[in-house]
Amino acid sequence: MPTIVFASPKGGAGKSTSAVVLATELARRGAEVVVIDADPNRPVSQWAGRPGRPETLTVLAETTEASIIDDIEAAAARVPFVIVDLEGTASMTVAYAISRADLVIVPTQGSQLDAAEAAKAIRLIRQQERAFGRRIPYAVLLTRTSAAIRPRTLQHIREEMERNNVPVLNTQMHEREAFRAIFSFGGVLQSLNANQVSGLDAAMKNAQALAVEVVDLLKGAARERTEVTA
Ligand SMILES: Nc1ncnc2c1ncn2[C@@H]1O[C@H](COP(=O)(O)OP(=O)(O)O)[C@@H](O)[C@H]1O
Ligand SMILES: [Mg+2]
Incomplete structure (x- = not known):
C-alpha cells in the first residue's frame, strides 16, 4: 500500500517532524502505519522510544542502503501506510527510497535559500523517474510557517513554484510548540x-x-495509475 517518502537535502527542513505528525495522525484514525527511520541519527526511533506511541504505529530502524528497497516493499505489502523519514543528504538510500515512493513530500521552510534546496530534491525525484521509467508524484510542504502572518517572501516562493509546475500542498506545517513537544x-x-x-x-x-x-x-495518484493501465 502507499509509501510516502519525506525527502530534502536540507537538515532542519522539517522532515522528521512532519513525518511523525502525519504518521501519528493516520495511526490515530485507526490505520496501521510503519515508519521506516532511514536517518542514521534515528530521530523517529527516539520519539518511538518515549511513551505513548499508538499501537497501530511501528517504527523500523534497522534499515540500510542495502535493505531499504526490500524493507519498503515488505512493509507496503503488509500495512496501508508506509512512511519513510530520510537523512538530509543525497545518498543511495535517499535515491532508492524515492524510487519506491507513491508520493514524495519535500518539506521546505519559507526562504529563498530553502527553496533552492527543495529544488535539488525535486531534481533527484525527476532523475529517479527517468531511471525507473515511472512517474513519481511529489509535492512541496511549506514548514514552520506563521499561522498569523503571510510574509511576502513565502507568497513569492509559492508563486515561483507554481510557475515552474512544482506542486505545493495547500496545507502548511505551521510553527507550533506542540510539534516540538511530541518529540520531548x-x-x-x-x-x-x-x-x-x-x-x-x-x-x-x-x-x-x-x-x-x-x-x-494518494487516492488521486492511484486513480491515475488505474486509468493508465486500463
Ligand atoms: N512545524 C514545526 N513547528 C515547530 N518546530 C518545528 C516544526 N518543524 C520542525 N520544527 C523544528 O525544527 C527543527 C528541525 O526539524 P526536523 O523535523 O528535525 O527537520 P529535518 O528532519 O528535516 O532535519 C527541530 O528542532 C524541530 O523541532
Ligand atoms: Mg530528520
Whole structure:
C-alpha cells in the first residue's frame, strides 16, 4: 500500500517532524502505519522510544542502503501506510527510497535559500523517474510557517513554484510548540497537556488537514495509475 517518502537535502527542513505528525495522525484514525527511520541519527526511533506511541504505529530502524528497497516493499505489502523519514543528504538510500515512493513530500521552510534546496530534491525525484521509467508524484510542504502572518517572501516562493509546475500542498506545517513537544514527551498531539503546550488545538487541526490532503493526493495518484493501465 502507499509509501510516502519525506525527502530534502536540507537538515532542519522539517522532515522528521512532519513525518511523525502525519504518521501519528493516520495511526490515530485507526490505520496501521510503519515508519521506516532511514536517518542514521534515528530521530523517529527516539520519539518511538518515549511513551505513548499508538499501537497501530511501528517504527523500523534497522534499515540500510542495502535493505531499504526490500524493507519498503515488505512493509507496503503488509500495512496501508508506509512512511519513510530520510537523512538530509543525497545518498543511495535517499535515491532508492524515492524510487519506491507513491508520493514524495519535500518539506521546505519559507526562504529563498530553502527553496533552492527543495529544488535539488525535486531534481533527484525527476532523475529517479527517468531511471525507473515511472512517474513519481511529489509535492512541496511549506514548514514552520506563521499561522498569523503571510510574509511576502513565502507568497513569492509559492508563486515561483507554481510557475515552474512544482506542486505545493495547500496545507502548511505551521510553527507550533506542540510539534516540538511530541518529540520531548513522546506520544501524539492528543496526549499532550493543553495547559503545558500552547496552541495545541490549532496543531491538531493542522495535523488533520495534512493527513486529509495527503490521503486525497494518494487516492488521486492511484486513480491515475488505474486509468493508465486500463
Ligand atoms: N512545524 C514545526 N513547528 C515547530 N518546530 C518545528 C516544526 N518543524 C520542525 N520544527 C523544528 O525544527 C527543527 C528541525 O526539524 P526536523 O523535523 O528535525 O527537520 P529535518 O528532519 O528535516 O532535519 C527541530 O528542532 C524541530 O523541532
Ligand atoms: Mg530528520
